[in-house]
Amino acid sequence: MSATHRTTRHVAVETTLGTWLSDSLQMVKRNLLHIRRTPELLLDVTISPIMFVLLFSLVFGGAIDVPRDSYINYLMAGIFVQTIAFAGIYTGVLLANDLKNGMIDRFRSLPMAQSSVLTGRTLTDLLRATLAVAIMWIVGMIVGFRPGGGVLGAAGAIGLMLLFGFALSWIGVTMGALVRTPEALQGIIFAAVFPLTFVSSAFVPTETMPSWLAWFADRQPMTLVTNAVRSLTLDGSGGGTALAAVAWTLGILAVFFPLGVWAYRRRTTE
């Protein structure tokens, strides 16, 4: 029994950082082709944020008073973070969709880094989030958003938002691998992310809430990130919450990156 077997030519078998990156880029390319063929995949990061900016600023804007500044200037950070949060978790719905069809089996029969299916997914959604931020920023400027934080403040705010969105997309990946259907996850997202964005400083200052609710709102990551983004965009400083916001973001990433990979492995290995 000492036959020498012909192994496929050129094939690198070991997963290295290089193959993992190259596999992830292939996955990003595939996801972008999907978007090109079905542009409605971009609705949640184009039309919905535009609607939110317009609805909140035009409908509620006149009725809500915030200290020190115009409501639109206050509002934009909240809209940014809400959109980013939804887009991040929504990654899980897209992954759950992928898990339904046979393509994942094809990937699993290939000598690729299997986790690149996930990194490809989350990196694509980082691009989607970037598009959303750009659109919201422009629409915000049209209806009166006047960030005074300068280029560095803007860069810091965008960097923090995108990192937060990337971290949340790993929560999405974890849930996407755990739920049985994409529809189930969609339900969970609405039940969990909506209350979290509303019980935060995203749309109104937390001081107006009952004290027990304000206590929670002031300490949850959505508020911490929103306040940091608001402070960075409006006056270029991190305010009091930037460090806490970054710590939460990295903490989420540190927990849900391995958890997501584990959940996906478990789901795809029967």
Added chain:
Amino acid sequence: MTTTTASVIHARGLEKHFGATHALRGVDIDVPEGKILAVLGPNGAGKTTAVRILATLTRADAGEATVGGFDVRRQPDRVRASIGLTGQFAALDELLTWRENVEMIGRLYHLPAPHVRARAGELLHAFDLEDAADRIVKTYSGGMRRRLDLAGSLMAEPPILFLDEPTTGLDPRSRLGMWELISGLVAGGTTLLLTTQYLEEADRLADQIAVMDHGRVIARGTADELKSRVGGERLEVTVSNDGQVEAARAALAGIGPDARVDAGMRRVSVPVSASDGVLTRAIRELDAAGVAVDDAAVRRPTLDDVFLVLTGQHVADGSTTDAGQEAVA
């Protein structure tokens, strides 16, 4: 069984449960280099589960398997680097064109980009797909998709290929086309395991056949070896009236022992050792007994006969499930 050459695909005692379902109950498989093994069986026999285990998609609960000399459990990446997989479940991305699909697959085998492009061109030419390469996969017919899928699996020139029901649901013309492609692969030295519900397909393509039923391999051998188990050639007579089947059996008792009767088909079949003059004799006997005959012939046994002898049942012809499987594929 003994293998004269080392098996490129090798499995011993594979078992797999899905909840209460015992999908595999101890399956052994051996495919020597450059040969085709056809795993033949009805729906639910465990064929697909066996392929999924060998292709590293599913883990066996018990037993061991090596593919290309690599352990499917401990060295899945090495196995994956040596195999191609096509079938009901290993699909192409529907929203991508064929070229985009195979270029992605090639790159995921970590082949250099220029090599991938050149190889895609070769496959297009070999499979006669030049006009099809840049259309979105979703827009293709079932037969065309199987061709595209098979071509995609060959991207990295894998020495070992798994084809899970490659022609299920295809029209006869597409099926013939697939058979030609598959024969061509093996002529090039590829080791191939294919599953099928079609007796004709196994007979036509395979060097060895493993017959599976309810999670077990119930028989194996060449098509001829399996056929010889049924007792060689048979005389088959179809009578005109339902009421005369028994009379026909009695009349044919002198021709050979162990006649089989299929009352629904009004058919009696008798194993015959030598066909010389048998047909004339049989017609004479039947005529003397007053049995009216619609059809009478001596024919070589088919694999359906093998299945009938082994399990007491006909092989499911798969025709009722084709529509469903096509929708899945």
